[in-house]
Amino acid sequence: xxxxxxxxxxxxxxxxxxxxxxxxxxxxxxxxxxxxxxxxxxxxxxxxxxxxxxxxxxxxxxxxxxxxxxxxxxxxxxxxxxxxxxxxxxxxxxxxxxxxxxxxxxxxxxxxxxxxxxxxxxxxxxxxxxxxxxxxxxxxxxxxxxxxxxxxxxxxxxxxxxxxxxxxxxxxxxxxxxxxxxxxxxxxxxxxxxxxxxxxxxxxxxxxxxxx
Amino acid sequence: xxxxxxxxxxxxxxxxxxxxxxxxxxxxxxxxxxxxxxxxxxxxxxxxxxxxxxxxxxxxxxxxxxxxxxxxxxxxxxxxxxxxxxxxxxxxxxxxxxxxxxxxxxxxxxxxxxxxxxxxxxxxxxxxxxxxxxxxxxxxxxxxxxxxxxxxxxxxxxxxxxxxxxxxxxxxxxxxxxxxxxxxxxxxxxxxxxxxxxxxxxxxxxxxxxxxxxxxxxxxxxxxxxxxxxxxxxxxxxxxxxxxxxxxxxxxxxxxxxxxxxxxxxxxxxxxxxxxxxxxxxxxxxxxxxxxxxxxxxxxxxxxxxxxxxxxxxxxxxxxxxxxxxxxxxxxxxxxxxxxxxxxxxxxxxxxxxxxxxxxxxxxxxxxxxxxxxxxxxxxxxxxxxxxxxxxxxxxxxxxxxxxxxxxxxxxxxxxxxxxxxxxxxxxxxxxxxxxxxxxxxxxxxxxxxxxxxxxxxxxxxxxxxxxxxxxxxxx
Numbered sequence: 001x002x003x004x005x006x007x008x009x010x011x012x013x014x015x016x017x018x019x020x021x022x023x024x025x026x027x028x029x030x031x032x033x034x035x036x037x038x039x040x041x042x043x044x045x046x047x048x049x050x051x052x053x054x055x056x057x058x059x060x061x062x063x064x065x066x067x068x069x070x071x072x073x074x075x076x077x078x079x080x081x082x083x084x085x086x087x088x089x090x091x092x093x094x095x096x097x098x099x100x101x102x103x104x105x106x107x108x109x110x111x112x113x114x115x116x117x118x119x120x121x122x123x124x125x126x127x128x129x130x131x132x133x134x135x136x137x138x139x140x141x142x143x144x145x146x147x148x149x150x151x152x153x154x155x156x157x158x159x160x161x162x163x164x165x166x167x168x169x170x171x172x173x174x175x176x177x178x179x180x181x182x183x184x185x186x187x188x189x190x191x192x193x194x195x196x197x198x199x200x201x202x203x204x205x206x207x208x209x210x211x212x
Numbered sequence: 213x214x215x216x217x218x219x220x221x222x223x224x225x226x227x228x229x230x231x232x233x234x235x236x237x238x239x240x241x242x243x244x245x246x247x248x249x250x251x252x253x254x255x256x257x258x259x260x261x262x263x264x265x266x267x268x269x270x271x272x273x274x275x276x277x278x279x280x281x282x283x284x285x286x287x288x289x290x291x292x293x294x295x296x297x298x299x300x301x302x303x304x305x306x307x308x309x310x311x312x313x314x315x316x317x318x319x320x321x322x323x324x325x326x327x328x329x330x331x332x333x334x335x336x337x338x339x340x341x342x343x344x345x346x347x348x349x350x351x352x353x354x355x356x357x358x359x360x361x362x363x364x365x366x367x368x369x370x371x372x373x374x375x376x377x378x379x380x381x382x383x384x385x386x387x388x389x390x391x392x393x394x395x396x397x398x399x400x401x402x403x404x405x406x407x408x409x410x411x412x413x414x415x416x417x418x419x420x421x422x423x424x425x426x427x428x429x430x431x432x433x434x435x436x437x438x439x440x441x442x443x444x445x446x447x448x449x450x451x452x453x454x455x456x457x458x459x460x461x462x463x464x465x466x467x468x469x470x471x472x473x474x475x476x477x478x479x480x481x482x483x484x485x486x487x488x489x490x491x492x493x494x495x496x497x498x499x500x501x502x503x504x505x506x507x508x509x510x511x512x513x514x515x516x517x518x519x520x521x522x523x524x525x526x527x528x529x530x531x532x533x534x535x536x537x538x539x540x541x542x543x544x545x546x547x548x549x550x551x552x553x554x555x556x557x558x559x560x561x562x563x564x565x566x567x568x569x570x571x572x573x574x575x576x577x578x579x580x581x582x583x584x585x586x587x588x589x590x591x592x593x594x595x596x597x598x599x600x601x602x603x604x605x606x607x608x609x610x611x612x613x614x615x616x617x618x619x620x621x622x623x624x625x626x627x628x629x630x631x632x633x634x635x636x637x638x639x640x641x642x643x644x645x646x647x648x649x650x651x652x653x654x655x656x657x658x659x660x661x662x663x664x665x666x667x668x669x670x671x672x673x674x675x676x677x678x679x680x681x682x683x684x685x686x687x688x
Contacts, residue, residue: 134313
């Protein structure tokens, strides 16, 4: 019995160590092979997808159950770009960015970053930040004629001498607040599409640096 | 001998000069009280008071190389400026630039380090607010915005932060929503009193009697000073009619804190035991920043860079410098204490201003409370923090930059356009607002035009109404 308990404890420890090693491995080159997963490692792509699942879910909840409900349906509080001035809710994109900036400042077990990008940005400076890889990925996930439309896109890029895994995932219009705000915003250009429910409005860009 | 001397003349000269310099700097370093010759350059107005406490800013890590690093980290700056940056939600915090996709911007401006934009001891390149970059620094990131904003198309980038509109850290001063909310106001508002007094008017209950408000009030008979201490009768009387006695603060609370021996002098720490936020504000401003550092003497007008009265040169600044020892005298604390030291054009013009006359009328109970404008009304205003009203004792807080004062002070009594015009006009400020500005700040018009362009019905109607009123007046 005692031996069995020791064995279980050893197994638990091994699992924890393997998980820790797996997370550390996220900073290594993307590897989507089944061998890596079965050995207890998680590739950058897998970690990226896990992060996307969390981000997408939180974003959907904030857009639909907070902003759309309170600002559009029940009209008890506004959501406004100048939220501090207007004592209003942050727009979903601002909420997402604030969270991303908090993550950038937090102590993390490994480095990663994320942002929201679009081929049709309302904040024009955002377009300046788009690297060639991001532009390629955004075109792939958000242009309807693309075979990747609505699916994930991944690649690699180098920024300021550091190599990154880049995962780009579709960001869809989940609540009326999303598409009405975008369609009616003063920064919307004539060439921008008119969005409707479930359209891909942009992409969530996740970057994980390679350790080498 | 002569040959030897002539052969080594330059070497001897070099040795003498070197020894003289070494001796001088050794003396300055180890012996002299004034160590300013060691400074690499003139310090900015924000830091010169503490310039001899080098390690306040240059707090290197133990193993850091002094020859390759100044030792000034972001943490060095944030230990004094962090709270203020948090308070107004810094619009360019370091965290904004950490995402690798910002590399394109960081190539031009290293926005992750405070000292990239605020380098010290460089007076030749230092602009207002301690900025040591060329004034068009916004261009590196915001060119696209400028190109796409109709109202901003012909503007130069060196005017963003210098024309009374934008500020790198606190960009709330004149946000578009704020401009639109305050569009079309008259020069003087209805009920022109401070925001604090407006709040008082709204919340004060008339049924409460004085006794109900001050259940712990003390009288002269309650004074608990030791029998061995002889008190000036005036002090005792002043105390008995002060806010301290009304709130039950006895002699021992200030002169014998925590059971200590009687002391005529009351320390800043004792004041802080009740007025902690006020003392903290005092220490964050230029009056009290030296008091945070044990080795530094208190601030005196003699040390100031602004013009001061010579007679006040050696007056040490502590709580009692402005607050009369026992009697709370608004006239003194809010005006006289200031003009006893300050001797610049703006201060000296105050007595001829409408603000001063309103202040006098209020003191004589000829005008409502909060309608007078003293030095403190603008420079140490009542502000709401954490749900409570306090007097901000950091007198430069709403001057960084000065358009911050528009929101917290000016617009309690004046329309926003009138206030912006005045705050953007240095000649009006210098004359202490004796006359309105002849120039119009275009900010509100730009925000209104943009709102009309996007079909904002409220603004369109308001604009029409104002236009009609203007035409009617012209007809008359």
